[in-house]
Amino acid sequence: xxxxxxxxxxxxxxxxxxxxxxxxxxxxxxxxxxxxxxxxxxxxxxxxxxxxxxxxxxxxxxxxxxxxxxxxxxxxxxxxxxxxxxxxxxxxxxxxxxxxxxxxxxxxxxxxxxxxxxxxxxxxxxxxxxxxxxxxxxxxxxxxxxxxxxxxxxxxxxxxxxxxxxxxxxxxxxxxxxxxxxxxxxxxxxxxxxxxxxxxxxxxxxxxxxxxxxxxxxxxxxxxxxxxxxxxxxxxxxxxxxxxxxxxxxxxxxx
Amino acid sequence: xxxxxxxxxxxxxxxxxxxxxxxxxxxxxxxxxxxxxxxxxxxxxxxxxxxxxxxxxxxxxxxxxxxxxxxxxxxxxxxxxxxxxxxxxxxxxxxxxxxxxxxxxxxxxxxxxxxxxxxxxxxxxxxxxxxxxxxxxxxxxxxxxxxxxxxxxxxxxxxxxxxxxxxxxxxxxxxxxxxxxxxxxxxxxxxxxxxxxxxxxxxxxxxxxxxxxxxxxxxxxxxxxxxxxxxxxxxxxxxxxxxxxxxxxxxxxxxxxxxxxxxxxxxxxxxxxxxxxxxxxxxxxxxxxxx
Numbered sequence: 001x002x003x004x005x006x007x008x009x010x011x012x013x014x015x016x017x018x019x020x021x022x023x024x025x026x027x028x029x030x031x032x033x034x035x036x037x038x039x040x041x042x043x044x045x046x047x048x049x050x051x052x053x054x055x056x057x058x059x060x061x062x063x064x065x066x067x068x069x070x071x072x073x074x075x076x077x078x079x080x081x082x083x084x085x086x087x088x089x090x091x092x093x094x095x096x097x098x099x100x101x102x103x104x105x106x107x108x109x110x111x112x113x114x115x116x117x118x119x120x121x122x123x124x125x126x127x128x129x130x131x132x133x134x135x136x137x138x139x140x141x142x143x144x145x146x147x148x149x150x151x152x153x154x155x156x157x158x159x160x161x162x163x164x165x166x167x168x169x170x171x172x173x174x175x176x177x178x179x180x181x182x183x184x185x186x187x188x189x190x191x192x193x194x195x196x197x198x199x200x201x202x203x204x205x206x207x208x209x210x211x212x213x214x215x216x217x218x219x220x221x222x223x224x225x226x227x228x229x230x231x232x233x234x235x236x237x238x239x240x241x242x243x244x245x246x247x248x249x250x251x252x253x254x255x
Numbered sequence: 256x257x258x259x260x261x262x263x264x265x266x267x268x269x270x271x272x273x274x275x276x277x278x279x280x281x282x283x284x285x286x287x288x289x290x291x292x293x294x295x296x297x298x299x300x301x302x303x304x305x306x307x308x309x310x311x312x313x314x315x316x317x318x319x320x321x322x323x324x325x326x327x328x329x330x331x332x333x334x335x336x337x338x339x340x341x342x343x344x345x346x347x348x349x350x351x352x353x354x355x356x357x358x359x360x361x362x363x364x365x366x367x368x369x370x371x372x373x374x375x376x377x378x379x380x381x382x383x384x385x386x387x388x389x390x391x392x393x394x395x396x397x398x399x400x401x402x403x404x405x406x407x408x409x410x411x412x413x414x415x416x417x418x419x420x421x422x423x424x425x426x427x428x429x430x431x432x433x434x435x436x437x438x439x440x441x442x443x444x445x446x447x448x449x450x451x452x453x454x455x456x457x458x459x460x461x462x463x464x465x466x467x468x469x470x471x472x473x474x475x476x477x478x479x480x481x482x483x484x485x486x487x488x489x490x491x492x493x494x495x496x497x498x499x500x501x502x503x504x505x506x507x508x509x510x511x512x513x514x515x516x517x518x519x520x521x522x523x524x525x526x527x528x529x530x531x532x533x534x535x536x537x538x539x540x541x542x543x544x545x546x
Binding site for chain 1: 357427428430431432433434435436437438441445446449450
């Protein structure tokens with residue numbers, strides 16, 4: 001059986017007095033693409049944002065329970081958030097490349113995490129090429145690496161947003177509806193590249209789009225009203241869901 | 256009759272529309288009348304005294320002749336020292352308020368204090384500067400005391416301009432940085448500041464214009480009506496353009512008519528040149544902006 005990359009145990013989360021997650025237990029297998037589906041407001045994005053602890057910035061968030069990433073408790077004392085976020089990359093709904101050149105975007109995370117360590121131009125070039133190759137963007141942009149990243153098309157921007165996470169060698173990539181701002185063709189391209197990353201990274205991807213979950217993920221988790229309903233191999237979940245709620249949702253009776 | 260034909264109600268609406276538009280246009284035109292008049296009169300009456308010598312000679316004959324060199328250089332001193340004091344404080348405070356401060360009662364109290372500071376009349380600042388810098392800190396009547404007084408007075412301009420330009424940087428950039436594990440300072444230094452520098456500079460230049468023109472605060476704290484020599488350091492007194500204008504306009508007998516206009520023209524030109532520079536700079540930086 002595959003190793004577990006992310007495991008939550010009885011995870012509860014409150015925004016102020018509103019409880020958004022109820023005793024969530026999920027085990028995400030290492031190196032696989034797991035999709036997280038469920039109707040709006042079911043807590044998919046909240047769960048995602050708890051795994052890199054970026055939710056805490058809001059200030060009024062309270063959590064109980066535990067999350068282990070690669071076997072380590074992320075709520076343990078002494079966990080440095082910068083380390084956690086280096087290990088657990090996040091991709092957003094809207095592509096948000098930084099207002100820097102393509103090259104500087106790819107190197108941004110690497111530069112902030114390497115401190116004073118000297119890295120030669122050639123090594124940086126290699127990092128940039130490797131990252132952009134992995135997201136299938138290298139051939140399109142290799143001649144204009146100094147161009148501003150915000151001038152790229154949305155599809156290219158989103159690919160870049162994935163590429164900039166890779167030079168620091170994360171183990172987990174969280175993606176919050178990464179294709180919802182893209183047209184169908186770009187969505188297809190993104191799905192292809194995400195599919196290509198499986199094996200190298202554990203990918204947890206939130207999606208509204210059931211067809212996408214079905215064609216682009218190996219495991220699928222269904223959430224409803226803050227509760228984890230069921231998790232299993234994608235094909236099984238779609239063909240023979242255990243719960244009537246899951247069946248109703250994937251058949252489009254609500255959501 | 257077509258169902259789309261104009262009715263009396265439509266006619267009434269059109270009339271009101273025209274009236275409102277015309278009224279607002281007239282107000283806008285009214286707005287520029289004083290500017291045009293001031294500039295027109297200044298140029299017409301002040302231009303005759305302008306010459307290279309007017310800018311490079313010291314005032315002579317009880318300030319009724321000669322140039323304005325000492326006042327011009329004095330203003331440069333005062334403005335420079337004021338900027339050195341206020342820009343670092345103002346920018347740092349704005350960065351703190353915009354990027355670090357939690358939204359609590361203390362932050363709100365600080366914001367209220369800044370707004371109030373901007374509303375304090377300049378004569379009150381003058382008296383504060385006299386008490387604080389001239390007497391309490393013992394700087395005496397000096398460039399240092401005058402500049403610090405002006406710095407306190409213009410701090411809100413820098414803070415507000417800086418804070419606004421920081422907040423104009425889209426939040427998504429910060430989110431992206433934080434999610435990659437960047438600290439606040441890394442985010443500010445690498446993304447936020449480089450993209451708000453044009454707005455910050457605009458604030459600084461606005462502050463320069465304001466500092467160059469203020470009279471009351473420096474009259475009490477370090478500007479002299481007449482000095483035949485240039486200041487040698489920040490603890491010296493100095494002449495200044497704004498005070499010189501006040502003095503030659505109201506305090507000195509037998510001043511040639513054109514002289515005050517000439518002084519005013521030079522002062523306003525300084526400010527306009529600085530404003531134009533700031534606009535040019537802002538356009539340049541905005542074109543360089545990368546989103």
